[in-house]
Amino acid sequence: MTLRDNIHRLVRPHMTRRPDGTHATVDPLLSQLAAAVHTSRGGRRDSNETPLPVNAAAMDLWAALDTQARAEELDRTGTARGTLGAIITRWETETRPTTVAHLEHVTLDIIDQITSLLDPPPKRRPLRKPCPACDQTWVLNSDGDRVSALTAGTHDAEGAMLPPSEYDVACSACDAVWTGQELTWLLQVIADTRAEDIMQAS
Numbered sequence: 001m002t003l004r005d006n007i008h009r010l011v012r013p014h015m016t017r018r019p020d021g022t023h024a025t026v027d028p029l030l031s032q033l034a035a036a037v038h039t040s041r042g043g044r045r046d047s048n049e050t051p052l053p054v055n056a057a058a059m060d061l062w063a064a065l066d067t068q069a070r071a072e073e074l075d076r077t078g079t080a081r082g083t084l085g086a087i088i089t090r091w092e093t094e095t096r097p098t099t100v101a102h103l104e105h106v107t108l109d110i111i112d113q114i115t116s117l118l119d120p121p122p123k124r125r126p127l128r129k130p131c132p133a134c135d136q137t138w139v140l141n142s143d144g145d146r147v148s149a150l151t152a153g154t155h156d157a158e159g160a161m162l163p164p165s166e167y168d169v170a171c172s173a174c175d176a177v178w179t180g181q182e183l184t185w186l187l188q189v190i191a192d193t194r195a196e197d198i199m200q201a202s
């Protein structure tokens with residue numbers, strides 16, 4: 001994706017491919033994020049918290065992106081006037097190759113942050129056992145909460161349950177991953193309970 005492509009997805013209606021293979025026009029990602037501020041869905045839809053009238057995660061992300069884009073624009077031009085969308089749109093006129101490459105990276109990162117908030121990856125099942133590779137049981141997530149280092153992927157990107165043979169177990173402390181036949185070994189190592197008990201624990 002070029003800088004121009006990235007900006008297009010952020011600030012203009014654009015085509016996207018749906019799971020059934022057809023294409024549809026969707027709102028600019030910035031508009032989708034702005035709309036998400038006033039919904040209770042988004043990154044917190046799987047939690048048990050009472051939905052808030054304002055999506056705090058979406059509002060925080062908007063504020064962070066606004067701050068980041070303004071800092072980039074100050075570096076680039078010495079001023080940072082206008083809305084977040086206006087600033088990003090002006091990046092289309094940049095011609096210096098190193099700045100274009102930098103902004104391409106910045107805009108792709110913005111896209112990734114918005115899409116993962118709007119459409120969070122399926123939750124992974126925490127195993128709460130020491131990792132056989134690094135011996136860590138817990139890690140801190142981006143919110144500073146202690147979470148299980150070892151997690152099992154039991155659902156695909158569309159949220160459908162996978163057959164157990166396609167599960168994976170990954171450690172977020174050391175990045176080790178086990179799949180397929182390795183899972184049998186892994187589950188024996190980390191547990192004194194039966195494999196299916198671990199996979200069902202949550």
Ligand SMILES: [Zn+2]
Pocket residue numbers: 131132133134135136149171172173174175176
């Ligand atoms: Zn590990």
